[in-house]
Amino acid sequence: MRTIEREVEDLRQKEAELAAARTRVEEIERMLPEVERELAEVEAEIGRLRGRIEEARGREREIARVIEDVRRLREIEAEVRMKEAQVGALGRRLAELEASFDGERLKEAERRQDELQARLRRLEAEVSSGRERVRQLRRKVEEAEERKRQIERWEREVGLRREVAAALRALQQVLMRVQVDLRQEFLHEVNEIMNNLWADLYPYGDYTGVRLNATEDDYVLQLRERGGNWINVEGFASGGERTVACLALRVALAILLAPKLRWIVFDEPTHNLDERSVQELARVMRERLPAIVRQVLLITHDPNLEAAVSGSLYRFTRDKGTDGPTVCEQVSVEPYAA
Known part of the structure; x- marks a missing residue:
């Protein structure tokens, strides 16, 4: 029973707490528009502050550039003062030189300068000529090297030709x-x-x-x-x-x-032969030559060689007085009697 009473008491407390919470929520809800308005004002203020911050940063960068320019300007001023000091020293030196100026020495210096320039031009010409000479020498060296290579090729070729010549001489001796x-x-x-x-x-x-x-x-x-x-x-x-x-x-x-000789042609073979020799020649042509060749062709003006014929005999005649044609006739010949 007591437990229930405690639970009821607890419930009453919780209801009281809930009612208080609802009251607080209602108050908060009433306060919320005001809070939102204040929040918007705060955010607007924050935006303005950020703009001012960016503006301040821009000014800061501008101030940094101005400071850098001032520093550089001071360096330039220091350099200008140094150059002015140098100019002053140079002015004093120029005044000293003007005070001690010697025209003859200037002329001598100019003459010396002209001589040096002329010598320089000669040296430049000699250098140019030397370079050309070097190029020529290089070309000659290259030509000499090529000539050397050509001579070496010739020497090798001569060696080969000597060997060939020796072989040819040996072959020539064999052939001889x-x-x-x-x-x-x-x-x-x-x-x-x-x-x-x-x-x-x-x-x-x-x-x-x-x-x-x-x-x-x-x-x-x-x-x-x-x-x-x-x-x-x-x-x-x-x-x-x-x-x-x-x-x-x-x-x-x-x-x-001509091991396979088949015919022989005799054209006027009785030149410088006497009668007996002509008869012997006719006998040889008639009796011996047919055993050597199949056919003997004999062309002659000597009628004594008709005895040499062992086959057909043809006689060609022509009347030169009337410029007549050449006439060919076949002549029958009795067998030659020795």
Whole structure:
């Protein structure tokens, strides 16, 4: 029971406190417009104070600039006073110089200055010439170096060419030896063929053989005498003997140089031959040459060589008095009787 009474008492107290609080709230609510008005005034005042503060700060910065200008102005004034002192000293020095001025010394100084300027110009010209000389020397050095490199290239090329020349000399020696061997073999075969033909081409016994002999710078056609001595055809043999020897040489060369020789052409082969030699030549052409070649073509004005024909014979005639045409006729020939 007492507990309830206490709780009721507590409730009454709380109600009294609540009523007092409501009264206080009502008073505050009544006071709130006034407080808000005062607050607005305070904020306005704060704004004005802030403006004044900014203005004061601006003035402070302006005052700082003025103070800095004053400081600089004082430094300039001090510098001006120092310069004025220097000017005064220079004025006094100038007065002393004017008092001690010597015209002759000035002229001497000007002359000396002119000499120095002239010398300076000469030195500048010499320097310019020296620089040009240096450039020329550099170009010459570069040219010399290029020349040196060119000489080195030439030396290498000369070395290579010397090696090639040595190889070529060795090859030349080999070729010369081969040439000598081939020439000897060639002459041996030519002479063998000529001597096989000689007995048939030459009907006399004055010369028993023929050969082509090689000298240092030429070839010589020679005949062998009965005693075995060899004489040169040129200058010793008769015209007919030279003709027979040359014919034997031509036939031998043709046979040797053309192993598959099929025909030979003779154009007036009886020059400087006597009648007997012509008959022997006709016999050889008729009896021996067909065994060597398939066809022999003979062109001649000598009717004695008709006996050399073993096949067809054609005779060409022309009446030169009437300037007539050339007439060709085929002639039948009886077999030659030895």
